[in-house]
Amino acid sequence: MKTLLNAVEQLAVKAGDAIMDIYQSDDFSVEHKADDSPLTRADLAAHHCIVEGLQALQENYPILSEESADIDYEERRQWQRYWLVDPLDGTKEFIKKNGEFTVNIALIDDGKPVLSVVYVPVQKLSYSAAEGVGVFKRDNGQKQSIKVMKNSRYKPTVVGSRSHPSDELKDYLERLGQHELVAMGSSLKFCIVAEGKADLYPRLGPTSEWDTAAAQCIVEQAGGHVVTLEGEPLRYNQKESLLNPHFMVFADTGKNWVGV
Structure with missing residues (x-):
């Protein structure tokens, strides 16, 4: 797993370099997909x-990427292990040129992310994790x-979406009470929790499976949790839809974050 993790990290950096060539050129057009998300x-x-x-x-595993996601569930439900990829997570942040976008690559085994890399091209910063490796x-x-x-801190630090705020999140934060909110784009929100700089990331808005898998592995291998509002770990390739349920990312299990 260690050798594979190193190879995937190098690949994420290579993809990040390709992104930066376009990011720095100021010569990129923006299209929109069927769901109106930018491309x-x-x-x-x-x-x-x-x-x-x-x-x-x-390792010859199937690949499911955001940009090639039209694979029938009858086919992918047979996959024990596969790669789940978001080539550029945070396209809106890329377009805004605020640097808060990532490359996400995860290996899924029986519905669980077991190896991953999250790479931040602008900062040349990477987070990597694998079961049995660290x-x-x-x-x-x-x-x-x-x-x-x-x-968790007495006044918890909460990370939230910069481009996708929701009324549900606003209501949740009012119930939570005193806190410090840090707005951030892409899967970086998970990584900030994973390295102990934030206590909580409540996601009460839409995400797809490629948005979360790599960063979930980072959090879990760092000792944290990514759970649905029913308290179950977020799982992958369990249904036809590739949309995630709402979820919470946190470390301190002594507080009932879900039941706030």
Whole structure:
């Protein structure tokens, strides 16, 4: 798993470089998909880079990417292990040029993410994790282990979506009481919890499975939890729809975050 994790991290960096070439050129058009979500040349460049790289690995697993998601459930329900990819998570942040976008690559085994990389191209920052290997943050070449903060702050730090706020989140935060809210894009919100800089990420709005899988692995290997509002771990490829239910990301199990 360690060798595979290193290979996937290198692939994520390569995809990030392809994204940055377009990001820095200021020459990218924006299209819209059927669900009205934006699509840029960078999404497609990263997609092709990752798919080609994964297909070249010795581990020959199927690939489900946001940019090639039209695979019938009758086919993918047979998959024990497969790659789940978001080539450019945070396309809206990419378009806004605020740097808060990531490359997400996860290996799913029986519905659970067991190996992943989240790469932040603008910062040259990566988070990587695998069962039996550990969880790491690599910042400009410096690699270190990370872990969640098990005892939440008296005034918890909460991360929330920059581009997708919801009325449900507003109501939840009012019930939560005193807190510090940090708005952030893409799967970075998970990673901030994973390295102990935030206590909670409540997601009470729509996400797809490729948005969350890689970052969920980072959080869980760092000692945190990603659960539905019923308290069950977020699972993958369990149904025809690729939309996630609402969920909570946290470390401190001494507080009932879901029941606030």
